[in-house]
Amino acid sequence: MNMNKVSFAFFIIFSLSINFAFFLGDIDNPDHHSSYELFVAIVVNLIATVLKFGERSQIGAILLATSLVADLCLISAAVVWGVTIHVFHLPMVPEVMSSIVSLSGAALIANLVSVTLLVLETVTMRR
């Protein structure tokens, strides 16, 4: 068992799980989506991205790309949230909440691809 590989897989799968945790719930209900979950999702995603740096294989390049997509979506979601509350001083309305959650849904897809690739690579690896 290689600790490097464990942490690599851990962060990739963790980012998918926590992303899903934030995504789960009514899409326009602010009570179902915690900002703490979004925060953790962003941090875990960023760490997963950095771990994918410097992979030479083709699959490594695609893994990095999916992570970058997920980062972009999640950070956009956080920016939408922050701008609504602090720049426009609006209350959290269902319209904005649904936009934030759908962005996190986009990140979820990217993370799903990432995990699929990881699993595929492991399965096709020769013993």
Add this chain to the structure above:
Amino acid sequence: MTVQRKLRATDTFRFLLLRRIRAPLIVLIVSFSISVLGFVLIPGIDADGNTWHMDFFHAYYFTSYMATTIGFGEIPYPFTDTQRLWTIISIYLTVGAWLYGFGTIISLLQDNTFKEVLKDAALSRHIRKIREPFYIICGYGDAGSLLLYSLTECGHHAVVLDSDHEKINALMLENHSIHVPGMAVDAGNSEQLNRAGLQHPMCAGVAAITGDDQVNLRIAITVKLLNPELEVVCRAQTQGVADNMNSFGTDCIVTPFKNYAELLSIAIDSPVKSQLYEWLYGTPRTALAAKMEPPSGYWVICGYSRMGKEIYQQMTKAGLECKVIVRRTELAPADTIAGRGTEAHTLEKADISRAVGIIAATNDDTDNLSIIMTARDLNPALFLVIRQNHYTNETLFAAANVDFIMHNNSMIAKECMSFFTSPQLTPFMQHLDQQSNVFAEQLLQRIQAVSGDETPDCWIVDINEKYALAACRILREGRQLTATHLLDHCMQYNQEVPLMILSITRGGKEYFLPDDDFELTEDDKLLLCGQDKFNRQIQFLLSDYDLLNDSIRNVLLNNKNALLQQSSA
């Protein structure tokens, strides 16, 4: 399994860089997120005494300016002591992580290997982007720098390779009219030759002129294997290496010692021919070489190294009497005199008072100068020939006021240059060798007329679609095009005759010194000689249909006028 394409050094380093910034980035992300989370969770008290929680927006804002040590203060309300305690912890956590992360990235950027890789990548990019024909010069000694000077002066691009870092640094400090990329690598390495543009579509030729015969040989083989179309010119110190190079089709082999020996014997036989050689092979725009007339008779040769040997063989072949002075007589001819030649008594033993000339051909510049000075004292009428080994002694040799200086490296540079820019010159000179002295004298006067006081430039003009579209069009229309048409155009602006055609190559056959009404055809190669400013004018004329038409009409008119005048007279 197929062989994987070898990744370039740049790629390797980019991956290495990314891997090495992983740890600092993760430390940064983790410390930031801990700090942010702490500020969000810890309650504060606002101005009215109510409990409030910092949101992620403010927490991130505060952490960012705290970690970067900017420190705007406590916002939006003054902190409670709990918050301040967390701030203390956060400061040590994030500021440390920040400095560590930034320090690592900056130290990576300042890494020498990294800088070297960046420089190499920029160089490769520059070479890839060359859109004009260029030459690869392997070896940047005296010969290399003289060749580079001639090439850049004539507007050619070049890439220089030398294993010596110092020489490449010197190249970077020199002022060439065109930017010349230099690589401090072993030129015998095929990988490096490829990087220098060996397989680049615009690469026009390779000059292997390092001081090491084996390296030159390796370069020639590499070129002929990787890009057989490419022309390669090699320097060979010995006949054995020259034969070896010849065996696999090296296009031109420069043997400077042999060339000088031949030149000297030609000069003794026919001074005019050797002068023609000096003019046509000389560096353009320098002063015209004066005539040298080495007398026929008894010669003394000092030194029996490769050069002395070649000269001795060449002179005895020409039926001249000569005597060799050398320190070690084992390999020298039978009646050789032992000694350095720098002392009066050895020279007297060689019967210097009877000699018509002396050749100082040792490997040592100081010895050569000393030989010449001593010999001149003993016999002021001597014709003095001296070998110059190092370019840096240029002023000394100029001051010595001798009749002929043999400088190997400038010979190499001249030969390479004429091979690259006007390869047709070699058959022309061979043709000239068979002609009489009277013929050579006439040719000399014609060249003098076109070149003025400066050494003329020789260049090739291709009559093909790429370089002479208008000329091709006129020829396809079935009309005549002759040398007169080309010359007439240039004469409109300059009253003198600007240039002359030395030879025309057509289908492997050479036509030497064609008449003015020699009809040109497509795919002719013209060897022109004249002031180099007309090079561009001729190029322009040959690709501009209207201009060429005008020139043809003009010539017709002139001819008619001449006929009319004749008939009226």
